[in-house]
Amino acid sequence: MGSQEERKRFVEMVRxxxxxxxxLKELGIRHGxxxxxxSASSPQNWAADPVNNTKLIAQTFREACDVxxxxxxxxxxxGEICWGGMHSWKAMIDTLEAVNRPNIGFQADMAHTLLYLLGYNSPEDRILPADFEWKDRAIFEEGLKTLTSALRPWTIDFHVxxxxxxxxxxxxxxxxxxxxLATDPNGRLDIPNDAGYWLRDENGKLTKAFKHICWDGCMFPNEVMTQQQTWNEILSTMIxxxxxxxWYEAE
Structure with a gap:
């Protein structure tokens, strides 16, 4: 979205x-x-004209895909609830389908996609029932199944x-x-278990859609990030x- 000049700048940043x-690939330190x-636009701005704004985002993304x-x-x-046209799981799929390029996909972050279940910026796309309580683990997992079955086919990158x-x-x-943090007692995700809904298909078979995963730890202050225990807990969770x-592949 934005002006023609802003969208041109977006494509240039992608380039x-x-x-x-x-x-980095030529230096041998990036292998994939x-x-x-x-979309660099808010859900509020997008909502002023959802149909045409989705078309505009898709057009810009197509230009970026060509580059x-x-x-x-x-x-x-x-996918994050803060980006217009990407703020709900249904809006995200609509945008990806509108782009219609083989070299675009979805980046699934376990923290951000959790909010898709709650319909935070798109109540009509909420998956979990309005009276949902976090103690209802079975209902939560059914919601995860619905979410991941829709977005997993698009997923080409994954953040634990x-x-x-x-x-x-x-x-x-x-x-x-x-x-x-990985071991936050208020965390709603059973990380090792719930990651499987993204990494395995509906039959439990590994998709192997990407060869590496990463930890996404934004929002933490420097004093937390410089503690060894923080990284011990992150690496333990990743393991x-x-x-x-x-899985293992031949060298």
Missing amino acids: KSCHIAKK GVVRID ADDYGEKLAAE AQNDGTVHGTGSHDKTGRHC KVRQLHG
Whole structure:
């Protein structure tokens, strides 16, 4: 969205990102991965004209895909409730389908996609019932199945993360899913188990849609990030995910 000049600048930033990615590959320190994008627009601005604004986002993303294709790169749209046209699971699918390019997909962040279940910025797309309580684990997992079955076919990048079911925004950044530490007692996700809904299909078979995963730990102050215990807990959680859903390939 935005003006023609702003959308042109967006595509140019994608080009620069792809150029950097190419250099990292040439140096031998990047063997895969994606280039992350978002709509850079709020749900409120998008809602002023949903149909035409989705078309505009899709047009801009298509131009970005064409640039990325020149570098052999794929673009991953990170679904967050703060980005217009990406603020709900249904809006996200509508946007991806409108782009209709083979080198674009979905970046699933466990913390952000949790808010899709609650319909925070799109109540009509809420998956969990309005009277849902977090103690109802079976209902929660059914919601995860619905969400992931719709978005998993699009998913080309995956962020392991924790969320306490609330939102957070800093400065001019719209509120989005709040990231928590891996072992936060208020975390709503059983991370190793719930990661499986993204990493395995409806029959429990590994999709192997991507070869690496990462921890997404934004929103933490520096004093937390510089503690060794923080990283011990993150790595321990990541290892548990790998033990449940990883695989080995020949060198």
